[in-house]
């Protein structure tokens with residue numbers, strides 16, 4: 195099925211056709227300047243912009259365009275110095291509704307067809323627990339992946355796991371010296387991979403303490419790093435265990451969150467190790483990286499610190515070790531050369547902005563990132579604790595993501611208990627989970643990406659306002675209406691000859707804007723716009739439902755039209771929530 199024309203495009207086409215009949219060819223192909231309007235469906239300012247060139251006045255030109263539109267599906271009236279207020283005929287809007295509701299894609303096109311897009315998101319660090327800091331990258335990244343894929347892009351997910359670095363020397367050495375340390379499932383206090391990683395996270399802290407306090411341990415830990423990097427089999431065996439357990443724990447969380455990442459998307463830092471020497475040599479040979487205080491650095495004219503001194507990208511440290519930057523350069527080259535990316539999105543904390551700026555600039559200089567490939571850092575703000583300060587437990591530790599999700603599910607259960615519903619047993623439990631997880635994801639996605647926000651469970655599970663639970667209710671309410679429709683009532687189709695109520699008009703026009711909003715999210719990588727749209731849609735539906743009886747509509751024709759309107763609203767809410775990665779249960 196071809197793309198269903200949006201109302202605005204329809205209006206533009208009709209104004210353009212009228213322009214073709216009253217203006218010379220040199221002017222008639224100009225933009226018809228159709229915009230949304232408060233006074234009508236749309237407004238066109240084309241007469242004001244073209245009258246001068248056409249040798250006439252705006253009013254006269256607007257007048258001739260109005261005459262040309264007469265009798266067609268776009269009703270025009272004049273206002274001000276030469277504005278055209280444009281209103282689509284009722285029948286045209288009913289037909290749009292019919293077309294859109296017959297299309298499984300709800301009329302949304304595939305503007306990104308074939309654009310190979312690598313999305314780097316989540317990227318937790320092994321042997322470390324996922325905490326609230328990993329929520330945004332995971333949730334925003336997953337929503338962008340869904341939106342881009344829906345718009346036709348050929349999406350490659352990449353989970354850049356932090357599985358390499360000197361810290362593992364400490365941890366592995368500590369585990370070696372404390373075989374009794376409780377982190378394996380053979381220990382009764384450790385039940386699953388999640389617990390294992392939690393225990394490892396704790397042991398790492400202890401190991402770090404020992405590293406500072408005990409010079410002997412520090413020396414042994416350093417030797418362990420060398421052994422790990424040199425590929426010592428015994429060291430690698432423990433490291434592999436850490437990786438396997440961590441990745442299992444991450445998967446448990448991804449599944450619980452309904453995030454699409456799987457093991458197949460893992461492209462861990464260590465997988466780029468074999469290329470770091472080569473990357474460095476190429477940068478040195480090209481004169482891009484230079485030695486500075488024993489380290490290999492890339493300098494930039496426009497990157498300086500607060501003291502005015504240049505801030506370099508450190509490719510190789512003074513101890514000869516490679517860090518995060520070298521790995522990211524090798525990663526970028528791989529994504530361009532092997533994954534054949536046209537566009538690469540890095541959904542990573544705003545605090546890494548400078549790192550990415552320097553990595554991209556270095557890769558451009560080295561020729562690894564050609565002009566035709568776009569690399570974009572998609573940054574986001576921080577999740578704050580209740581007091582508006584960084585999120586910490588009372589003891590000052592990091593808050594486990596899994597505990598936050600437990601708390602959100604409890605909150606959703608309590609919120610559901612306050613509403614009358616006929617859910618019981620397993621279904622109630624399933625809905626409470628969907629509501630709790632959905633609330634956390636929706637709260638994250640509905641905040642403008644760049645902003646920090648406060649993690650407030652009570653507000654997230656609130657039934658009022660732009661929340662996940664509110665959206666899920668709105669969707670379930672539409673489904674409930676549809677369930678009550680008599681057999682076959684929806685099969686009559688849409689009668690385009692009926693007059694349109696203003697609330698129906700507003701709802702049809704809003705539904706019509708779905709494709710435009712999804713397209714915007716795919717261009718600007720800002721899922722909160724979709725949340726804002728869905729919220730407006732839910733409100734428009736409430737108004738429509740208050741003004742226009744559906745099941746008790748005065749005629750069967752009208753009932754059928756309104757049921758189609760309900761169904762398209764339900765389908766649009768469900769699809770929108772799906773693009774956000776939020777479940778939309780049929781009843782709640």
Ligand code: ARG
Nearest residue numbers: 314317318319354356522542
């Ligand atoms: N592991 C990193 C961190 O926790 C995030 C990785 C982001 N991706 C990348 N290609 N650098 O900060």
